[in-house]
Amino acid sequence: EKWRYAFEESLTEVQGVYATKFKEEIEANSDHEVLLFPYGTLGESADIMEQAQAGILQFVDQSPGFTGSLIPEAQVFFVPYLLPTDQEHLSRFYKNSKAINEDFKDLYANQGLELLNMFPEGEVAMTTKDPVTGCEDLNEVKFRVMTNPLLVESYKAFGAIPTPLPWGEVYGGLQLNIIQGQENPTFFLYSTKIYEVTDHITYAGHNNFTTAVMANKEFFDGLSPADQKVVNDAAAAAYDYIVSYQQGLAEQELDKIKKAKPEMTVTVLSEEQRSCFKDAAKDVEAKFIEMTGDSGKAILDQLKADLKATM
Amino acid sequence: MAAAMMLAMIILLLLGFPMMVPLIIAALIGFYEIFGGVGKMDFMVQQFLTGIRPASLIAVPMFILAADIMTRGESARRMIDMVMAFIGHVKGGLAVSTATACTLFGAVSGSTQATVVAVGSPLRPRMLKAGYKDSFILALIVNSSDIAFLIPPSIGMIIYGVVSNTSIAELFIAGIGPGLLILLFFTVYSVIYATLTNVPTEPKASWGERLTAVRQAVWPLGFPVIIIGGIYGGVFSPTEAAAACVLYAIILEFLVFRSLNLPDIYAIAKSTGLITAVVFILVAAGSAFSWVISFAQIPQAMLGAIGITEMGAIGVLFVISIAFFIGCMFVDPIVVILVLVPIFAPVVKSVGLDPVLVGTIITLQVAIGSATPPFGCDIFTAIAIFKRPYLDVVRGTPPFVLMLLSVAVLLIFFPEIALTLRDVAFR
Amino acid sequence: METKLAENGTSLDEKQDPKRICSSLLGIQGKIDSLIGRFESFMLATGVLLMAGNTVANVIGRYIFQHSLFFTEEVNRILIILITFAGVGYAARQGRHIRMSAIYDALPVRMRKFLMITISVVTAGMMFLLCYFSLAYIGKVMASGRVLPALQIPVWWIFVWVPLGFFMTGLQYLLTAVKNILEKDVYLSTSVLEGYDDTEIEI
Ligand code: NA
Ligand code: NA
Numbered sequence: 001e002k003w004r005y006a007f008e009e010s011l012t013e014v015q016g017v018y019a020t021k022f023k024e025e026i027e028a029n030s031d032h033e034v035l036l037f038p039y040g041t042l043g044e045s046a047d048i049m050e051q052a053q054a055g056i057l058q059f060v061d062q063s064p065g066f067t068g069s070l071i072p073e074a075q076v077f078f079v080p081y082l083l084p085t086d087q088e089h090l091s092r093f094y095k096n097s098k099a100i101n102e103d104f105k106d107l108y109a110n111q112g113l114e115l116l117n118m119f120p121e122g123e124v125a126m127t128t129k130d131p132v133t134g135c136e137d138l139n140e141v142k143f144r145v146m147t148n149p150l151l152v153e154s155y156k157a158f159g160a161i162p163t164p165l166p167w168g169e170v171y172g173g174l175q176l177n178i179i180q181g182q183e184n185p186t187f188f189l190y191s192t193k194i195y196e197v198t199d200h201i202t203y204a205g206h207n208n209f210t211t212a213v214m215a216n217k218e219f220f221d222g223l224s225p226a227d228q229k230v231v232n233d234a235a236a237a238a239y240d241y242i243v244s245y246q247q248g249l250a251e252q253e254l255d256k257i258k259k260a261k262p263e264m265t266v267t268v269l270s271e272e273q274r275s276c277f278k279d280a281a282k283d284v285e286a287k288f289i290e291m292t293g294d295s296g297k298a299i300l301d302q303l304k305a306d307l308k309a310t311m
Numbered sequence: 312m313a314a315a316m317m318l319a320m321i322i323l324l325l326l327g328f329p330m331m332v333p334l335i336i337a338a339l340i341g342f343y344e345i346f347g348g349v350g351k352m353d354f355m356v357q358q359f360l361t362g363i364r365p366a367s368l369i370a371v372p373m374f375i376l377a378a379d380i381m382t383r384g385e386s387a388r389r390m391i392d393m394v395m396a397f398i399g400h401v402k403g404g405l406a407v408s409t410a411t412a413c414t415l416f417g418a419v420s421g422s423t424q425a426t427v428v429a430v431g432s433p434l435r436p437r438m439l440k441a442g443y444k445d446s447f448i449l450a451l452i453v454n455s456s457d458i459a460f461l462i463p464p465s466i467g468m469i470i471y472g473v474v475s476n477t478s479i480a481e482l483f484i485a486g487i488g489p490g491l492l493i494l495l496f497f498t499v500y501s502v503i504y505a506t507l508t509n510v511p512t513e514p515k516a517s518w519g520e521r522l523t524a525v526r527q528a529v530w531p532l533g534f535p536v537i538i539i540g541g542i543y544g545g546v547f548s549p550t551e552a553a554a555a556c557v558l559y560a561i562i563l564e565f566l567v568f569r570s571l572n573l574p575d576i577y578a579i580a581k582s583t584g585l586i587t588a589v590v591f592i593l594v595a596a597g598s599a600f601s602w603v604i605s606f607a608q609i610p611q612a613m614l615g616a617i618g619i620t621e622m623g624a625i626g627v628l629f630v631i632s633i634a635f636f637i638g639c640m641f642v643d644p645i646v647v648i649l650v651l652v653p654i655f656a657p658v659v660k661s662v663g664l665d666p667v668l669v670g671t672i673i674t675l676q677v678a679i680g681s682a683t684p685p686f687g688c689d690i691f692t693a694i695a696i697f698k699r700p701y702l703d704v705v706r707g708t709p710p711f712v713l714m715l716l717s718v719a720v721l722l723i724f725f726p727e728i729a730l731t732l733r734d735v736a737f738r
Numbered sequence: 739m740e741t742k743l744a745e746n747g748t749s750l751d752e753k754q755d756p757k758r759i760c761s762s763l764l765g766i767q768g769k770i771d772s773l774i775g776r777f778e779s780f781m782l783a784t785g786v787l788l789m790a791g792n793t794v795a796n797v798i799g800r801y802i803f804q805h806s807l808f809f810t811e812e813v814n815r816i817l818i819i820l821i822t823f824a825g826v827g828y829a830a831r832q833g834r835h836i837r838m839s840a841i842y843d844a845l846p847v848r849m850r851k852f853l854m855i856t857i858s859v860v861t862a863g864m865m866f867l868l869c870y871f872s873l874a875y876i877g878k879v880m881a882s883g884r885v886l887p888a889l890q891i892p893v894w895w896i897f898v899w900v901p902l903g904f905f906m907t908g909l910q911y912l913l914t915a916v917k918n919i920l921e922k923d924v925y926l927s928t929s930v931l932e933g934y935d936d937t938e939i940e941i
Contacts, residue, residue, distance in 0.1 A: 004606075010476070012476060037606075040470075040474075040645075040649035041653075042605060043361045047357060050882070054878065068887060070883070149888065149890070152888075166365070168365065168367060171473075175464065176542060176548070192472075193477075193478055325838065327837050327839045327857065328837060328861065329857070332860065352871050353872070355868070355871055360897065360900070363818055366815075369789065369814045372786055372789060373789065547797065550793060554790050554797065555797060558790070558794050578783075580782070580783035581783040581786075583786045584824070585825055585834060587818075587821050588782070588825020588828070589825065589835055591818070591825075592822055685838065691836050694836050701836065
């Protein structure tokens with residue numbers, strides 16, 4: 001049988017590497033074939049999600065940031081400083097978290113989706129035209145964010161002017177100085193060439209990019225137990241693979257950026273420099289609870305407990 | 312399936328069905344074959360909506376509106392009068408100015424459709440009056456507008472850069488050489504055309520007349536300032552520059568020139584909406600059509616059959632050119648880039664081609680495809696705005712396509728056309 | 739165009755007298771039809787002007803108040819859907835949809851008439867089909883509870899124009915078929931005779 005799998009990045013980026021490994025595993029352990037559809041080939045993030053919900057696609061990778069309009073609780077991954085920057089800790093956390101593997105699994109199931117995995121794509125870095133050493137440097141900076149209310153709140157709290165722009169306009173916007181900053185994981189800064197139009201990379205440790213892989217639930221439930229095992233095993237194998245693939249990935253990509261643009265500065269903020277970002281995070285967390293109510297608070301508390309348990 | 316889709320589309324197209332119908336029916340055939348029934352066809356509608364979602368499309372109605380206000384008011388006439396005062400006596404001068412204006416406006420605005428409207432609608436009547444044939448004028452406008460793809464900022468190059476992991480800054484620089492070469496070809500052709508068909512020239516204007524013309528055009532010269540200064544100066548995105556032009560045009564025509572009144576703006580907005588709708592519904596239907604092509608992995612199947620891995624670098628470049636040329640005949644350029652680039656990526660790498668050169672060639676093919684029948688947004692825009700039949704709009708196209716294709720061939724054999732500037736800037 | 743008019747035995751001016759166009763269909767039907775036309779053109783013009791206002795407001799907000807309107811992009815997206823789908827019906831009424839008419843134009847009148855009836859019926863059928871599909875699609879979006887990220891309104895609201903636009907377009911083509919069956923001349927739409935015309939018809 002032919003199974004179709006769409007994701008939000010290109011074939012050589014993290015989601016594409018995960019998908020390729022997943023495909024290899026499925027094809028090695030069954031006689032099914034997996035067809036891969038990278039970014040844009042079947043529509044945007046919301047489109048492929050709908051296609052997966054309708055069973056047109058069997059698998060889909062969508063980041064919770066885009067799922068927020070469907071499952072508001074998924075925005076919890078945008079609460080700053082909730083997730084640690086330690087990749088080892090993160091990899092244990094995603095694997096064992098009750099919030100993810102039980103609570104979110106149910107939330108996705110309500111949308112007709114079987115959550116297979118959530119995995120990290122790396123620490124989010126800010127890239128800007130001017131150096132950033134604290135919140136005061138973001139003052140008056142038009143900072144591009146995804147169209148997501150919590151992200152807008154975050155950058156408002158950091159003191160910037162959050163400017164929601166579709167991704168297609170970011171490169172040109174930075175080049176023409178319509179915006180002066182944006183954030184993304186390190187590998188994405190290199191692969192999308194954003195470093196060409198910004199001069200400073202800053203790590204404030206405020207977030208880790210999370211993404212989720214799902215199957216259409218009806219399709220998954222209709223599989224034989226043997227096939228379900230093939231899918232789950234493939235997801236587990238791809239998870240382990242992507243975690244080890246990402247070890248040192250950020251550093252490698254950063255080296256590539258420095259090689260391509262030696263004048264690029266890279267700053268990791270000190271604890272003291274981070275303090276105002278961390279203060280702002282409290283407001284954002286309150287905003288998240290205000291937006292999602294009791295169920296949001298329950299997920300938030302569970303996530304915190306899970307993080308402690310996987311230390 | 313691909314054959315049935317193409318056949319249905321071409322027959323219905325030729326019979327004179329509204330163009331959305333062949334696209335819709337071809338997509339329906341595809342959906343039916345893929346899902347063995349009509350159950351999932353509501354996703355055609357999802358793809359319709361996806362097609363008209365990109366934020367960059369908003370610039371199109373905005374520039375149409377601004378151009379329409381300028382053309383029905385005084386601004387456009389005054390600006391053209393000024394240009395004519397300087398070049399009216401030169402053989403083919405008006406045609407060359409039109410091509411240059413299209414290139415400039417397209418380069419800056421980033422929207423080829425907006426260019427067709429903004430430059431074409433004021434200049435076409437003037438060219439007709441000057442004695443050029445309509446088929447030449449229409450083809451000149453449509454094809455010169457498509458040079459915009461090659462000159463930064465270019466949305467096609469940004470998409471290619473992201474999908475293929477190539478430096479966008481280098482692509483931008485590399486596009487300039489071929490873009491100017493095309494403009495040069497068009498310029499030479501315009502002068503030859505004007506000479507052969509003996510288009511009359513105006514008497515040479517005196518410096519006094521020129522000064523008057525410049526004075527008359529002082530206010531309207533604010534438009535290029537808003538567009539070029541605003542966008543390159545980092546004040547506006549292209550969409551916002553378009554909206555700013557609308558505001559400025561309203562201020563000029565209503566308050567300064569007093570050439571239009573309130574009912575006029577309502578009528579102009581309505582006509583802008585109409586033109587936008589007839590073009591965008593085709594973009595939408597085209598998006599459903601290309602979803603089917605992409606979902607069924609038809610390009611993969613076709614390219615797998617021709618054994619591209621056996622070819623050398625030049626062969627690969629030719630196959631890429633042909634594939635993108637054919638793809639863009641039927642499908643929106645951005646979708647073609649998204650679908651085809653990952654398919655070619657391994658071959659490009661294995662024969663060691665410079666991805667910047669490949670990107671430039673692809674962008675050029677995309678530009679050619681946008682002006683090549685049957686499916687081309689800029690053709691549709693020209694039909695809608697000038698109210699000419701389809702055939703009239705494309706009749707004058709062949710010489711232009713020939714010139715564009717020869718630039719493509721030149722680029723394959725002399726990559727320096729694109730890469731010299733890049734090497735100067737980056738190597 | 740001149741020859742075509744002579745062949746049809748009528749002049750364009752006579753046929754396209756604005757008053758007649760307003761309600762080329764007789765009686766109450768015509769009145770409803772012209773009301774719908776007015777409504778479509780009102781939505782079209784308003785949509786375009788709102789889009790300009792919204793975009794300018796965002797620029798002003800960003801530079802004067804240092805604050806981007808976070809919903810500008812979404813509002814424009816809503817407006818572009820409105821413009822496109824209100825415009826499809828309006829364009830059908832005006833006979834302005836883009837087509838490749840080279841072969842068609844070369845055919846004799848009787849063939850053209852037959853072909854135009856076929857084209858109108860098939861197009862109407864496709865539009866009604868898409869109207870049905872868009873209702874189904876909206877149903878799915880409604881059930882998913884998806885909301886617009888910035889405005890936080892249900893996504894399906896912004897799609898209601900889609901089935902409406904398809905339905906109105908289908909209706910226009912159906913009426914065009916009827917008109918072509920009833921009348922002697924060949925009509926591109928209920929109000930427009932075939933042949934390209936440079937004057938805009940105002941409703
Ligand atoms: Na451009
Ligand atoms: Na084309």
